[in-house]
Structure formats: C-alpha cells, structure tokens
Amino acid sequence: MSERYLFILFDDESTWVDATPAEWDALMAAHERFSKAVEAAGAIDHGGEALQPTTTATTVRTGAEPVVTDGPFVESKEAFGGYYVIECDGLDTALALAKQCPSAVVEVRPIMAV
Secondary structure: OOEEEEEEEEEOOHHHHOOOHHHHHHHHHHHHHHHHHHHHOOOEEEEEEEOOOHHHOEEEEOOOOOEEEEOOOOOOOOEEEEEEEEEEOOHHHHHHHHOOOOOOEEEEEEOOOO
16 A cells, blocks of 8 residues: 655755756756656656745734734754645655655655545
C-alpha cells in the first residue's frame, strides 16, 4: 500500500535569492534529476512548489487577540524554501529518496490519511 509524504525543503536562502542565471539553471537541473529519481524508484511525484523568500512572509499568531507580523514564524540559518509531495511504498523508500533531494535539509513527514 502506498503512502504520501511531504518533503519540506530547507536551504540557505542565498542559494536561490542571489543565484546567477547559470546557478539557477543548475539548481533547477538538480531538482529535475531528483524528480526523475523519484519516478525511477516507482514512486509518484505529486508535485511541489518553490516559495518566495522569507522577506515576503507574514505570520499570524492566533489567540484572544491575533497578532500579524512581518517575516517568518522562526528565524533559522536555513529557510523553508519549498516542498514536494511524494507517494511511495513506505518510509524507507521516502527516506532513500529524500537523500537524493538537492536541498540542505529535507524534513520528511507522513501525510495523514483521512
């Protein structure tokens, strides 16, 4: 039975924000190779998206009086820069694929089946 996983991608934002056209092309080629590796493993890439830089983020803290602030929720060296949704036969396969993803950090989270 296949399961779906969210691959949350974290990188130093300068990797893509300050990239030259050649560096950007190389980064996109690395992600294309990753997508082909997913397919070759018999898994399904349900797609994903790159995100705008954290400088464009707005955070809403809910509660009795919600507070809206500029910027991401937390500050860290690596920024949440995009994601993939991958369907495969289990966590071992998901982790093997995550090791091939061209991001500095890939958080792998099972998607709840409801």
